[in-house]
Amino acid sequence: MTNADVAQVFNEVATLLEIKGADGFRVSSYRRVARTISELATDINELAARRELHTLEGVGKSSVAKIEELLETGRLSLREELLAEVPESVLRLLAVPNIGPKKAALLWREAGIESLGDLKTALQAGKLSSLKGFGPKMVTKMLRGIEFIERSAGRTRLGMAWKISTLLGGAVLAMKGVERAEFAGSLRRGRETVGDLDMLCAANDPQRIIRRFVQLQHVTQVITASGNKALVLVDYQPFGSLRVELRVVPAESFGAAWRYYTGSKRHDARMRERAAERGWTLSEHGLFEGDRLIAAQTEEEIYAALDLPWIPPELREDRGEFELKKVPRDLIIERHLRGDLHIHTVASDGRNTVEEMALAAKERGYEYICITEHSQSSAIAGGLKESVLHGHIKDVRAVAERMEDITVWMGTEVDILPDGRLDYPDELLAELDFVIASIHSGMGTDIEANTRRTLTAMQNPYVNCIGHPTGRLINQREAMPIDIAAIAKEAARTGTAMEINSNNYRLDLKDEHVRLARDLGAKILINTDAHGVDQFEQIRFGVMTARRGWLRKGDVLNTRPENSIALFVAAKRQGR
């Protein structure tokens, strides 16, 4: 079992206990164990073998025994006992708004509801009106919630949410009387997906702003609107629809509200603890000692009052940010990046020419790019046959000659074949400046086979980077099971970088994997995998992901000048 497997079981047990009505603190301790394990840089099996499980934060005697049981037998008797009482499908009811553990238990016990489908049918038929907490308003809300779940499959990709937020933010800022408007929530923290968009604005006349807001052109449904807030559904085609919550807050306490609604919930909980230790209270209105206001106007003031540096939103996940004496000044930002080494053109499945891509990159202030078309096995993606690649190398070199103020390298995104060999011979790879190797097909379910396949590819002296290492497509395709820790160690050993693919469908490596890989010594490359000039801007999402993985400038290969990249390649080829 992997760390993620163990964590999932603990999470499931927590939810099952919650439905059964177990003590809330007991429930949270299971969640805490799950979290600790999922964020662990070490293999849980190793820790268990070394008898060090008890050293983990929040893991006591009882959890040690349960982890050991899981690792030894692959099963957990507590989980099985609970599942004998509560069917697994009942867990999914919790995704519906206004249904928590209590109502889920009620639905299942009193009405025999075991799935979302059951619930929808029963709600529509008006069969639940006798149940406590299922009045007409609740029924309407729940039905809308179920429809939303069905329509959006849960969460929205960061890239789409970003587009919508930009458009909507502009509309709100343009309203008379709005002094300031900002987004909060998981969008601000740069999470790969977003549930609802949380938006804040500062204005004196909240009711007027709310009235205007619900009448905006793209608002298709008003879910609630009262006083200083509104929850609406907005629809911006072709990007899609999303729920947006706007709160109008006073400018004097904007920082308090922004911090609060940015979350994460766990980060906020830790902040409240810190406030409580000092006998203070912290809320969306500010930091208070009794009735006396200590800080509210800016986030910085609040953090400072609690003896903390201002913590960047991407770090607010309670993953160790409270132990920081100061936030690293060189935490990665977009401006640190000097180039992009994963770019497609019309020669394979891109939409722009080499020259167009190079000019667009130069426009962004990049010093270098690398053209990396697909290889012959990726037929659907217009992969280049060996003979065609020879010609393309000449074409790209010719463009490179002509370009001023930007270096254009020639590379490839070569397929990693099922046995770990590459889709081009070494002699051909040797002619290229930089080689990304990626898996595009035959992503198996066997973690050992997948891992071996990638390890083998990394051992090739011409492979400089593993592209999108897990192959996931957010909301579309699961990540293939692969041992990231093993790959990161080998990456560090062989001098191979691991990619953060900034495309908002991929964001692969994902945040926790980024941090793990960094901790194990791997260098990271943040690329866009741009298939057109319009996609360079997606680098933003890769950088956010990198920040969520706590990367600093020095951890990222493409913050280095071009000669240093060339040295990185040469060192591996020469076996240094």
Place this chain on the structure above:
DNA sequence: GCCGTTTTCGGCCCGACTGTTTTCAGTCG
């Protein structure tokens, strides 16, 4: 279930909102 100790129990983050079997439990963030 965990943790720390004033050490084997008692506390663990908490305010706002909402529907409503009207006085608060349940949910949310």
